[in-house]
Amino acid sequence: MRVNVQDVMTREPITVPTTMPFKQVASTLADNKISAVPVLDAAGDVAGVISEADLLRKEEFRELYYRECYESPSRIRNDRAPGFDARRKAQALTAADLMTSPAVTIRPDTSVVRAVRVMDEQRVKRLLVVDDEGRLAGVISRSDLLRLFVRDDRDLAGEILEEVLKPAKWITTDALTVAAEEGVVTLAGHTPTRSEAELAVRMTQRVNGVVAVVDRLGWEDDDLSPRRTR
CATH class of the missing domain: 3.30.1340 (Histidine-containing Protein; Chain: A;)
Incomplete structure (x- = not known):
């Protein structure tokens, strides 16, 4: 029996607008005990997604900049040099600055087998589920897929x-x-x-x-x- 994304996805997920301030985005994730949240634009369309990793960029670079103040530039390894996207997120003030865009999406009628492959190919832990009109229908994460193995x-x-x-x-x-x-x-x-x-x-x-x-x-x-x- 084929199981589709719509059979195991989280419906009516919590979302945030692009204009939400950084601190409120962090509170939304913490208060609802979720690891990521879809971002919607003014029209209600999917604009991107914000994960805990995006929020933690600010703390990551706070530490890096602190080290730069006390260490010689020659001692700062090149692999620690932040990229443009990482710097943008570190300096983010709103959800629009924080989010990863475009978000990786999938259709509700897609099989969960295909969903697993997409997650692996895109190296993401969750997919935003959109309908025929591109509107958010739900979110499917690795934890949702694990439900398939805890059946009675x-x-x-x-x-x-x-x-x-x-x-x-x-x-x-x-x-x-x-x-x-x-x-x-x-x-x-x-x-x-x-x-x-x-x-x-x-x-x-x-x-x-x-x-x-x-x-x-x-x-x-x-x-x-x-x-x-x-």
Whole structure:
């Protein structure tokens, strides 16, 4: 069963306007115990995103400038020299100065598998979810994706049997049982053919929330054997 971004994203996320002062942005993150916040412009469109790292730029460069006052310039390593974007954020007064723009976005109907790939490719911990008109629909973070692996075992086993295996007309489930413990799914029983048993395992492995599959299936006819007489 495919799970899309809209199935696990945080809806109606907290946002800040581009004009919000630095201190209020910091308070918004701290008071709501969140690590990032979307920034909206005057029209309500996504302008960017601010993370804790963006806010901490100011403290990072406060320390750097302090060292520059007391150390010889020759002792300041080149790799500590701030870039333009980092300096801008360090001197930020409002959300517009702080934010990273454009923000990395994704559509609600995108699969969570694709969302994980985008996060990895873009090296971000969260994605802003936008609708067809480009309006903010939600936010999906790594913690949201982790929810897929903390599903109730009984619900997981029931979904696999009732919504994945039984609807598949090419798999006979009359003598097949599904059990789950800590996300590890055990398929047991018999199927008429070996191909059905192997297909059942592959389909189960694709279900979100499955940690591993234990194959205890038997079959009556080894229809995959090259020695089978046809």
